[in-house]
Amino acid sequence: MTDQVAIEPGGNGAPAAPSGRMIFEAEGVTKRFGGVNAVNGATMSIREGSITALIGPNGAGKTTFFNVITGFYKPDRGRTVYQGDQITALPPYRIARKGMVRTFQITKALEGMPVIDNMMLAAHDQPGEALRNVIFRPGAWRRREREVRKQADDLLEIFNLTKLADDYAGTLSGGQRKLLELARALMTRPRFLLLDEPMAGINPTLGRQLLDHMQSLRREVGVTFLFIEHDMEVVMNHSDRVIVMAEGRVIAEGEPHEVRSDQKVIDAYLGGTA
Numbered sequence: 226m227t228d229q230v231a232i233e234p235g236g237n238g239a240p241a242a243p244s245g246r247m248i249f250e251a252e253g254v255t256k257r258f259g260g261v262n263a264v265n266g267a268t269m270s271i272r273e274g275s276i277t278a279l280i281g282p283n284g285a286g287k288t289t290f291f292n293v294i295t296g297f298y299k300p301d302r303g304r305t306v307y308q309g310d311q312i313t314a315l316p317p318y319r320i321a322r323k324g325m326v327r328t329f330q331i332t333k334a335l336e337g338m339p340v341i342d343n344m345m346l347a348a349h350d351q352p353g354e355a356l357r358n359v360i361f362r363p364g365a366w367r368r369r370e371r372e373v374r375k376q377a378d379d380l381l382e383i384f385n386l387t388k389l390a391d392d393y394a395g396t397l398s399g400g401q402r403k404l405l406e407l408a409r410a411l412m413t414r415p416r417f418l419l420l421d422e423p424m425a426g427i428n429p430t431l432g433r434q435l436l437d438h439m440q441s442l443r444r445e446v447g448v449t450f451l452f453i454e455h456d457m458e459v460v461m462n463h464s465d466r467v468i469v470m471a472e473g474r475v476i477a478e479g480e481p482h483e484v485r486s487d488q489k490v491i492d493a494y495l496g497g498t499a
Contacts, residue, residue: 248273248417248449249294249325254303255473256286256293263289265473266303271417276443276450278460278481281470282494287453288330290470291421295327296320307417326410327419330453332402336395340386340405343394344377345370347412373412380408384438400431407435411442418442420452424459436463461485469493 249271256264264286271277279287292298294305296317304313307325335343381387384404389397397405403423410418420439424432436459442448454460460467460481467484469477471493477484484490 246273247271248308249451250306251290251294252304252306254290254293254305255301256289256298257301262473264293264300267470267473267475269468269475269478271449271451272466273449274443274447275465276439276452276463277466277468278464279451279453279468279470280455280457280460280484285470285493286473287470288421289473291327291419291453295325295419321413321415324414324416325419326413326415326417328403328406328410328421328423330421330425332399332406334394334397334402334405334409336393338394339391340381340394340397341374341377341390343405344380344409344412345373347409348373348376376412380411384408385434400427403427403435404431404438407438415448417449417451420450422453422455424454424456432459439463 247270250269252268254264254267255262267286267290279290281287289298293300294312296312296315296319299314304311306312307320307323310323312320312323312325335346338346378387378390381390384407386401386404386408389401394402394405403426407418407420407423423435427435439450439452440463443450452464462481464481467478467481468475469484469487469490471489476489476493477487479487
């Protein structure tokens, strides 16, 4: 990584390896859609500085859980705590401003805008967004815009997207959009980054780059990761801890080698007594 300062998360620094402190906790989170409990009392804790995989069969409630804890859905029951503050049912923008940011399974790039503009829009604290600052504080907003542009340029260089900065986001390949979404999320300087199937639909070369970036960000900057993934090779080789959901509940958690041999996990994937 060439420029650590450009992507440093907010606060006074972060650990390079999992600490004893929990950055996020969910307790009894429930979300119903009609008569279906998509998330049914899910409880988990995420250790600061860790890379945690959230796995489970299709329909287990993983993405719905992400949507609830990041404010896109309101829970029917339960509570969520981030860095000691209760964030249950806060709107997404307030959760993101606290440093808990997520990406989506289907990327959300603004296709009709250049890559560089997608990046710059994600940055916080831009005085130029207020008309009064444009009129009465032109120096402040221009200075901040230069800072944001440098941060965006640095991140695009890290993710090998510099040559695409002026291309429309809609022209990027699926893998390039995944990298753009991760780079754009880092414009907010997060502490806790949630990735929804980051490896889906991308070629192995870009997938390895993304995984390398995750490890570097955890090691050098201290970003904590929680990611949903179906590729068991990725899960077993690139996570410190694995949490397994089935039918909306957490049924197992532990280190990858422990979860791999857990009979409850085998039954959830294969059905019955495997």
